[in-house]
Amino acid sequence: MNPVVRWFHQLGSPPCFDRFAARWAPWAYALALLTMGIGLYGALFVVPADYQQGDSFRILYIHVPSAWMSMAMFALMALYGAIALVWRIKLCEILAMACAPIGAAFTVITLATGSIWGKPMWGTWWDWDPRLTSQLVLLFLYFGVIGLYAAIEDRRSAARAASLLAVVGVVMLPIIRYSVVWWNSLHQGQTIRVFGESSMDASMIPPLLWMIVGTKFWAIGSLLVRARADNLAREAGKDWVRKLAGAAP
Template sequence: MNPVVLWFHKLGSPPYFDRFAARWAPWCFGIALLLTAWGVYGALFQVPADYQQGDSARILYIHVPSAWMSLLVYGLMAAYAAIALVWRIKLCEVLAMACAPIGAAFTVITLATGAIWGKPMWGTWWTWDPRLTSELILLFMYIGVMGLNAAIEDRRRAARAAGFLAIVGVVLLPVIRYSVVWWNSLHQGSSVSVFGESRIDPSMLGPLWVMLVATKFWFAGSLLQRARAANLEAESGKAWARAAAGVPQ
């Protein structure tokens, strides 16, 4: 068997995943903190003020990475849920449900920083702009997934029901992504492109890319930590789980 395929098969084993998560979650958090410190320093002290928005544009170094993550985490949650529904992989159910509160947190940060930026730019904290409204609906979808998962006592049935809701909500992602193109929106268009040419000055891009990578590592650490806790709870009746949790035999 291909070594990569074999590794993925092994990762589906609850004891193996527990060891993997315990080892790598602290590294992900550590790298995320270092990159965040680097990115924040660059955003505050190295990047010049925007010629139109002044220093208020600096909040975009938090807003943009959080907005990207709010979509990415939802897509990953739906992918895990689809794999769990098709192949009945228990760990994917755990990972899908672990994504929900992390993605909701990124969405809240996106909406909050957007409101803080919007007040001086638009003169209001909130407007029913297509991008803002669809991002708010995304937050409700995250809350719906978490609520449905908590409402059903049987953990596996709960994960499957909540996972199905997550899959249905994927249709919202392209709406958010292209809302500024499809409708007459106050929200500015995309300024940063991964594969094409970005529309902001190159001197402002460095810290933004650092923050984008930092949020990925923070998400990875959070996902491993939350999934490990849920995995240990689900396997609490087994000796290896009690030993990993430090429970006396």
């Protein structure tokens, strides 16, 4: 068997995943704090004020990475959920459900920072703008997944039911992505492009990239921690968990 394939098979073992998560979660958090620290320093002290928005534009460095991660976590949750539904892999059920609270937190941050940014720009905290409304629907979908998982006593049945909702709900992602194109919107259009020229000044981009990388590391660390906790809860009573509990100080 290919070594990489064998490693993935081994990672599906609950004790192996526990060791993996315990080892790498602290590194992910450390890298997140380092990269976000660099990004925030650049955003607050290096990048000049915007010629139109002044210093209020700096909230972009939290808003944009959070918005991207709110959608990325939902896509990842749906992917894990689809694998769990088709191949009944328990670890994928655990990972899918661990994505939901993390994605919901990023969505709340996105909506909160968007409202704070919108007040000086639009003169209101909230508007039923297509982008804002679709992002709010995404938050409700996250809450639906979390609530459905908590409502069913059997963990595996709960995870499969919630995974199905995640797979169906993934249709919201292109709606959010293209809402500013398909409908008249107060929300500004895309300013950062992976391919092609960005409309944002080049001096403002490096701190944003650091923040984007930092939020990804934070999401990885949070995913490993939450999945490890759920994995231990499901495996409670097994010999390896009892040995682990006995070894803990």
